[in-house]
Amino acid sequence: MASSRYRPLVVSGPSGSGKSTLLNKMFAEFPDSFAFSVSHTTRNPRPGEVEGKDYHYVQREQFEKMIEDGGFLEHAQFSGNRYGTSQQAVLDIEKTGRICILDVEINGVKNIKKTDLNPRYVFLKPPSMEVLKERLKGRGTESDESLQRRLDTAKEALDYADEEGAYDYVIVNDNIDTAYEQLRAVVKDDVEKMRKER
Numbered sequence: 802m803a804s805s806r807y808r809p810l811v812v813s814g815p816s817g818s819g820k821s822t823l824l825n826k827m828f829a830e831f832p833d834s835f836a837f838s839v840s841h842t843t844r845n846p847r848p849g850e851v852e853g854k855d856y857h858y859v860q861r862e863q864f865e866k867m868i869e870d871g872g873f874l875e876h877a878q879f880s881g882n883r884y885g886t887s888q889q890a891v892l893d894i895e896k897t898g899r900i901c902i903l904d905v906e907i908n909g910v911k912n913i914k915k916t917d918l919n920p921r922y923v924f925l926k927p928p929s930m931e932v933l934k935e936r937l938k939g940r941g942t943e944s945d946e947s948l949q950r951r952l953d954t955a956k957e958a959l960d961y962a963d964e965e966g967a968y969d970y971v972i973v974n975d976n977i978d979t980a981y982e983q984l985r986a987v988v989k990d991d992v993e994k995m996r997k998e999r
Protein backbone atom coordinates (compact mmCIF):
# COMPACT_ATOMS: atom_id res chain seq x y z
CA MET A 802 0.00 0.00 0.00
CA ALA A 803 1.23 3.49 -0.79
CA SER A 804 2.58 5.19 2.31
CA SER A 805 0.99 8.52 1.41
CA ARG A 806 -2.51 7.15 1.79
CA TYR A 807 -4.74 8.58 4.47
CA ARG A 808 -5.30 6.33 7.41
CA PRO A 809 -8.77 4.83 7.45
CA LEU A 810 -11.01 5.67 10.39
CA VAL A 811 -12.60 2.87 12.35
CA VAL A 812 -15.59 4.16 14.28
CA SER A 813 -17.10 1.84 16.81
CA GLY A 814 -19.53 2.22 19.67
CA PRO A 815 -22.70 0.64 20.99
CA SER A 816 -25.89 0.92 19.01
CA GLY A 817 -27.34 4.27 20.01
CA SER A 818 -24.01 5.84 20.95
CA GLY A 819 -24.42 8.33 18.11
CA LYS A 820 -22.21 6.99 15.32
CA SER A 821 -24.66 7.86 12.55
CA THR A 822 -25.44 11.24 14.05
CA LEU A 823 -21.79 12.27 14.34
CA LEU A 824 -20.63 10.77 11.05
CA ASN A 825 -23.51 12.45 9.22
CA LYS A 826 -22.38 15.77 10.67
CA MET A 827 -18.87 15.06 9.44
CA PHE A 828 -20.05 14.06 5.95
CA ALA A 829 -22.11 17.24 5.82
CA GLU A 830 -19.17 19.44 6.76
CA PHE A 831 -16.64 17.64 4.53
CA PRO A 832 -18.68 16.14 1.69
CA ASP A 833 -15.68 15.17 -0.44
CA SER A 834 -13.31 13.93 2.20
CA PHE A 835 -14.84 10.71 3.50
CA ALA A 836 -16.66 7.62 2.30
CA PHE A 837 -17.85 4.39 3.82
CA SER A 838 -16.35 1.21 2.48
CA VAL A 839 -18.99 -0.93 0.76
CA SER A 840 -19.49 -4.18 2.68
CA HIS A 841 -20.30 -7.60 1.30
CA THR A 842 -23.43 -9.36 2.50
CA THR A 843 -25.24 -12.62 1.85
CA ARG A 844 -28.63 -11.08 2.62
CA ASN A 845 -30.95 -10.13 -0.19
CA PRO A 846 -31.13 -6.51 -1.33
CA ARG A 847 -34.01 -4.53 0.16
CA PRO A 848 -36.16 -2.45 -2.18
CA GLY A 849 -34.22 0.61 -3.26
CA GLU A 850 -30.81 -0.75 -2.31
CA VAL A 851 -28.19 -0.67 -5.03
CA GLU A 852 -25.48 -3.26 -5.68
CA GLY A 853 -22.04 -1.74 -5.18
CA LYS A 854 -23.46 1.25 -3.35
CA ASP A 855 -25.28 -0.10 -0.32
CA TYR A 856 -23.59 -3.50 -0.37
CA HIS A 857 -21.96 -6.04 -2.61
CA TYR A 858 -24.55 -8.82 -2.61
CA VAL A 859 -23.03 -12.29 -2.85
CA GLN A 860 -24.04 -15.92 -2.43
CA ARG A 861 -22.97 -17.73 0.70
CA GLU A 862 -20.52 -19.93 -1.25
CA GLN A 863 -18.86 -16.88 -2.75
CA PHE A 864 -18.62 -15.27 0.68
CA GLU A 865 -17.01 -18.38 2.13
CA LYS A 866 -14.55 -18.55 -0.73
CA MET A 867 -13.54 -14.96 -0.01
CA ILE A 868 -12.94 -15.84 3.64
CA GLU A 869 -10.72 -18.76 2.56
CA ASP A 870 -8.80 -16.51 0.20
CA GLY A 871 -8.19 -13.98 2.99
CA GLY A 872 -10.22 -11.33 1.20
CA PHE A 873 -11.85 -9.90 4.30
CA LEU A 874 -10.46 -7.52 6.88
CA GLU A 875 -13.32 -8.53 9.12
CA HIS A 876 -16.56 -10.43 8.81
CA ALA A 877 -19.45 -11.27 11.07
CA GLN A 878 -22.81 -12.96 11.13
CA PHE A 879 -26.09 -11.28 12.14
CA SER A 880 -29.46 -12.99 12.15
CA GLY A 881 -28.39 -15.70 9.74
CA ASN A 882 -26.62 -13.52 7.21
CA ARG A 883 -22.98 -12.80 6.73
CA TYR A 884 -21.44 -9.35 6.46
CA GLY A 885 -17.84 -8.40 5.81
CA THR A 886 -15.44 -5.65 4.85
CA SER A 887 -13.11 -6.69 2.05
CA GLN A 888 -9.59 -5.40 1.62
CA GLN A 889 -10.66 -4.37 -1.87
CA ALA A 890 -13.54 -2.24 -0.55
CA VAL A 891 -11.08 -0.14 1.43
CA LEU A 892 -8.71 0.13 -1.54
CA ASP A 893 -11.62 1.26 -3.71
CA ILE A 894 -12.23 4.21 -1.39
CA GLU A 895 -8.54 5.00 -1.15
CA LYS A 896 -8.36 5.17 -4.94
CA THR A 897 -10.90 8.00 -4.84
CA GLY A 898 -8.55 9.96 -2.56
CA ARG A 899 -11.01 9.96 0.33
CA ILE A 900 -10.60 8.75 3.87
CA CYS A 901 -12.25 5.39 4.31
CA ILE A 902 -14.64 5.05 7.25
CA LEU A 903 -15.36 1.65 8.73
CA ASP A 904 -18.31 1.41 11.09
CA VAL A 905 -17.69 -1.89 12.84
CA GLU A 906 -18.54 -3.57 16.11
CA ILE A 907 -16.13 -4.92 18.67
CA ASN A 908 -15.23 -8.16 16.88
CA GLY A 909 -14.59 -6.20 13.71
CA VAL A 910 -12.24 -3.93 15.63
CA LYS A 911 -10.38 -6.94 17.01
CA ASN A 912 -10.06 -8.53 13.58
CA ILE A 913 -8.92 -5.34 11.87
CA LYS A 914 -6.15 -5.12 14.47
CA LYS A 915 -4.77 -8.37 13.11
CA THR A 916 -4.39 -6.88 9.61
CA ASP A 917 -1.94 -4.31 8.27
CA LEU A 918 -4.66 -1.71 7.65
CA ASN A 919 -3.34 0.63 10.36
CA PRO A 920 -6.44 2.80 10.82
CA ARG A 921 -7.20 5.22 13.63
CA TYR A 922 -9.58 3.63 16.11
CA VAL A 923 -12.33 5.77 17.61
CA PHE A 924 -14.81 4.63 20.21
CA LEU A 925 -18.01 6.56 20.79
CA LYS A 926 -19.08 6.17 24.34
CA PRO A 927 -22.51 6.97 25.70
CA PRO A 928 -22.40 9.09 28.88
CA SER A 929 -24.02 6.22 30.81
CA MET A 930 -26.08 3.09 30.25
CA GLU A 931 -29.16 4.99 31.41
CA VAL A 932 -28.67 7.69 28.79
CA LEU A 933 -28.00 5.06 26.13
CA LYS A 934 -31.26 3.33 27.00
CA GLU A 935 -33.19 6.60 26.80
CA ARG A 936 -31.64 7.49 23.43
CA LEU A 937 -32.44 4.11 21.96
CA LYS A 938 -35.99 4.36 23.26
CA GLY A 939 -36.23 7.92 21.98
CA ARG A 940 -35.13 6.86 18.51
CA GLY A 941 -38.26 4.75 18.36
CA THR A 942 -36.69 2.01 16.28
CA GLU A 943 -36.39 -0.81 18.81
CA SER A 944 -38.72 -3.44 20.19
CA ASP A 945 -38.30 -4.32 23.90
CA GLU A 946 -36.32 -7.36 22.85
CA SER A 947 -33.96 -5.59 20.49
CA LEU A 948 -33.53 -2.79 23.05
CA GLN A 949 -32.41 -5.32 25.64
CA ARG A 950 -30.12 -7.07 23.17
CA ARG A 951 -28.48 -3.78 22.26
CA LEU A 952 -27.98 -2.89 25.91
CA ASP A 953 -26.38 -6.27 26.65
CA THR A 954 -24.04 -5.90 23.68
CA ALA A 955 -23.28 -2.32 24.75
CA LYS A 956 -22.00 -3.55 28.10
CA GLU A 957 -19.45 -5.79 26.34
CA ALA A 958 -18.36 -2.98 24.04
CA LEU A 959 -17.86 -0.63 27.01
CA ASP A 960 -15.79 -3.23 28.86
CA TYR A 961 -13.58 -3.74 25.82
CA ALA A 962 -13.15 0.02 25.36
CA ASP A 963 -11.86 0.23 28.94
CA GLU A 964 -9.00 -2.11 28.10
CA GLU A 965 -5.61 -0.46 27.73
CA GLY A 966 -4.86 0.41 24.11
CA ALA A 967 -8.19 -0.82 22.74
CA TYR A 968 -8.86 2.52 20.99
CA ASP A 969 -6.76 5.52 20.03
CA TYR A 970 -9.57 7.91 20.94
CA VAL A 971 -12.55 7.53 23.25
CA ILE A 972 -15.15 10.23 22.71
CA VAL A 973 -17.96 10.54 25.23
CA ASN A 974 -21.09 11.58 23.37
CA ASP A 975 -22.76 13.65 26.06
CA ASN A 976 -23.17 16.99 24.34
CA ILE A 977 -23.38 16.48 20.58
CA ASP A 978 -21.38 19.60 19.69
CA THR A 979 -18.56 18.78 22.09
CA ALA A 980 -18.41 15.21 20.85
CA TYR A 981 -18.35 16.41 17.25
CA GLU A 982 -15.49 18.81 17.98
CA GLN A 983 -13.51 15.88 19.34
CA LEU A 984 -14.22 13.73 16.30
CA ARG A 985 -13.26 16.62 14.06
CA ALA A 986 -9.98 17.01 15.91
CA VAL A 987 -9.11 13.39 15.10
CA VAL A 988 -9.37 13.96 11.33
CA LYS A 989 -8.44 17.64 11.15
CA ASP A 990 -4.82 17.20 10.00
CA ASP A 991 -5.71 14.71 7.28
CA VAL A 992 -8.55 16.86 5.98
CA GLU A 993 -6.23 19.87 5.79
CA LYS A 994 -3.54 17.85 4.04
CA MET A 995 -6.11 16.59 1.56
CA ARG A 996 -7.24 20.15 0.78
CA LYS A 997 -3.67 21.16 0.02
CA GLU A 998 -2.98 18.13 -2.15
CA ARG A 999 -6.05 18.55 -4.32
Ligand SMILES: Nc1ncnc2c1ncn2[C@@H]1O[C@H](COP(=O)(O)OP(=O)(O)OP(=O)(O)O)[C@@H](O)[C@H]1O
Pocket residue numbers: 814815816817818819820821822823936937939940974975976977978980
Ligand atom coordinates in the same frame (compact mmCIF):
# COMPACT_ATOMS: atom_id res chain seq x y z
N1 LIG B 1 -25.25 13.90 22.11
C1 LIG B 1 -26.51 13.50 21.93
N2 LIG B 1 -27.47 14.01 22.73
C2 LIG B 1 -28.72 13.60 22.61
N3 LIG B 1 -29.18 12.69 21.72
C3 LIG B 1 -28.27 12.15 20.91
C4 LIG B 1 -26.89 12.52 20.96
N4 LIG B 1 -26.23 11.80 20.03
C5 LIG B 1 -27.14 11.02 19.42
N5 LIG B 1 -28.37 11.23 19.94
C6 LIG B 1 -29.62 10.54 19.57
O1 LIG B 1 -29.46 9.19 20.02
C7 LIG B 1 -30.07 8.29 19.09
C8 LIG B 1 -29.03 7.26 18.67
O2 LIG B 1 -28.06 7.87 17.83
P1 LIG B 1 -27.58 7.21 16.46
O3 LIG B 1 -28.75 6.68 15.71
O4 LIG B 1 -26.68 8.18 15.79
O5 LIG B 1 -26.72 5.96 17.05
P2 LIG B 1 -25.84 4.85 16.31
O6 LIG B 1 -24.62 4.68 17.14
O7 LIG B 1 -25.63 5.25 14.88
O8 LIG B 1 -26.76 3.56 16.41
P3 LIG B 1 -26.80 2.22 15.46
O9 LIG B 1 -25.47 1.56 15.64
O10 LIG B 1 -27.95 1.44 16.02
O11 LIG B 1 -27.05 2.70 14.04
C9 LIG B 1 -30.62 9.11 17.94
O12 LIG B 1 -32.00 9.29 18.13
C10 LIG B 1 -29.85 10.44 18.07
O13 LIG B 1 -30.61 11.52 17.59
